[in-house]
Amino acid sequence: MNTKKIFYGWWIVAGGVMIMAMLHPLITTCWGLFVKPVTTDMGFTRSAFGICSTIISGVTVFLSPYLGKWLAQKNTRLIHSLCVIGLAASFASFALAQNITHFYISAFFMGAFSCGAVALPISIVITNWFVKKRGLAISIALAGSGFGGAIISPIMANIILNYGWRTSYLVFAGAMLFIALPMVFVMKKCPEDMGLKAYGADQVTTLAQKTTVAKIGLNITLEELKRHNFFWIYLFGMFCLCFVGFGSLSQLAAFLADVHGTAFAAGILSFFLITVTLGKISLGWVYDKFDTKIGTSYICIVFALSIACMLFPESKPLMYVMAFLYGLGICTGTVCPPVITAAMFGPKHYGEIYGYVNRCVYLGASLSVPAIAVIYDKTGSYQMAWLLCIALIILSLMALLYSDIKCRSLTAQRITIENSITQTIS
Known part of the structure; x- marks a missing residue:
């Protein structure tokens, strides 16, 4: 009985789905769940807390060109792993904040590590693995953020309600390490590292002619x-x-x-x-x-x-x-x-x-x-x-x-x- 082996690039896509599902909602979609409980408990305004998002985006703006180059040219898995660990530590540090300055410091590090932990390394690695169906592969991986947000949102809301926002930061920081970090080791940088070719690479010349x-x-x-x-x-x-x-x-x-x-x-x-x-x-x-x-x-x-x-x-x-x-x-x-x-x-x-x-x-x-x-x-x-x-x-x-x-x-x-x-x- 002949069984066709699944191309390893699709396992990388699956790993990308899990990383996006776990990390992206915590930075974007579900971040808003902390606004009311944090500001009510800490006594500062929502606009002051909102500056955390601006800091995260601002740091990403500055670091993206450098991390994109490093991820492509150096040890991608090592950089990706360190960024996931750093992102989890930054997220956990919000639980220890005692004033708005502490939140801003944590946001700075969260922005720095998120840049090399989420979509950027995923898109770089998948681009290496796919010539044919590259758009589909990247979009499937990035789609993980949608269902991840739908799953995480009610769980996070329940933890905040029953155990407090500080506990929620710690729980999901641990979830980052438990779920996202192992997936990094699935994300092998290039097919050549495994003696393979990119999906559709053999058809490049033919496609170019047609x-x-x-x-x-x-x-x-x-x-x-x-x-x-x-x-x-x-x-x-x-x-x-x-x-x-x-x-x-x-x-x-x-x-x-x-x-x-x-x-x-x-x-x-x-x-x-x-x-x-x-x-x-x-x-x-x-x-x-x-x-x-x-x-x-x-x-x-x-x-x-x-x-x-x-x-x-x-x-x-x-x-x-x-x-x-x-x-x-x-x-x-x-x-x-x-x-x-x-x-x-x-x-x-x-x-x-x-x-x-x-x-x-x-x-x-x-x-x-x-x-x-x-x-x-x-x-x-x-x-x-x-x-x-x-x-x-x-x-x-x-x-x-x-x-x-x-x-x-x-x-x-x-x-x-x-x-x-x-x-x-x-």
């Missing part, structure tokens, strides 16, 4: 990319897209609760979390099946439509439509940056380039959350904020399509030159 040159990948260094205007336009497009994603998500629950109450908002959020997992996996499939231009156009249009629905919050049925579209569209902040970067610039210098792209992702996150809140405070409504978000999505789409076209053109030029050199030599 499809567009963009499928080959540019494989250009970061320093050279910086000399091309389209790269900076690409970074601007990613910044705009992530500004909208992180900023709108931070206010979604409050926006719904203002109009229809907390219970309705909770129901919409649950429906939204279910859709997010479907959205991430489907977006990866779209990028693999078609190309970056079609995939980016699709997701930006869907995302813009979801924000447009928010302009009419009084309609409950429309809010369910919004939640479905938003669950698909919000994947722009997690799936688009790693998948598009790999597709456009190739795997050779991916770690270094994506670390730089990741800086723009978290810069958008750190600026958008207070910006959307300020617009609400000044106007008493989210209408202007949602209109700004729609405008930024349109700008992002234009920027990403333009940079994609220019990147394809540069790739074609390089292939022509290389073919000419080869023919001359032969």
Whole structure:
């Protein structure tokens, strides 16, 4: 009886799912569960506690290019392991905080270690392991954050209610070590380390001949990319897209609760979390099946439509439509940056380039959350904020399509030159 052995890269994807499921919600989705109990107990304002999120994002903005380069060029498993351990220790240290300064110090270290513990190393390793179905593989791994948040949220709420927020920090710090750390040892850096080839590597030459040159990948260094205007336009497009994603998500629950109450908002959020997992996996499939231009156009249009629905919050049925579209569209902040970067610039210098792209992702996150809140405070409504978000999505789409076209053109030029050199030599 012949049994086909499972390609080891899919085990790496599974490990990525578990790491994302355990770590990402504790930094993003479930972080808000600590706001009320911590501020009530400690006696400082929610805005003061909110600065912790800004610090975490700010540190990530600074460190992403360096960690991306180190993870790609040095001992990936060692760096990843140290970052997971450091993240767990930083998370646990919140339980010992006695004043707001202690929270800020813990947030600083949490931001530093989270940069090398969560999505960045996962996307770098998976890019090494997959040529074919790379978008699907990355999106499946990143989708772990959706179901992880859905599982962790009620458990965390129950622990906070019955044992206090300090105990909750300690419990989930231990869970990081118990669940995420072993998965790091599944994440082998390159298929060559196991005597294997990347998934679909044998078909690269054939694909290059049958499809567009963009499928080959540019494989250009970061320093050279910086000399091309389209790269900076690409970074601007990613910044705009992530500004909208992180900023709108931070206010979604409050926006719904203002109009229809907390219970309705909770129901919409649950429906939204279910859709997010479907959205991430489907977006990866779209990028693999078609190309970056079609995939980016699709997701930006869907995302813009979801924000447009928010302009009419009084309609409950429309809010369910919004939640479905938003669950698909919000994947722009997690799936688009790693998948598009790999597709456009190739795997050779991916770690270094994506670390730089990741800086723009978290810069958008750190600026958008207070910006959307300020617009609400000044106007008493989210209408202007949602209109700004729609405008930024349109700008992002234009920027990403333009940079994609220019990147394809540069790739074609390089292939022509290389073919000419080869023919001359032969």
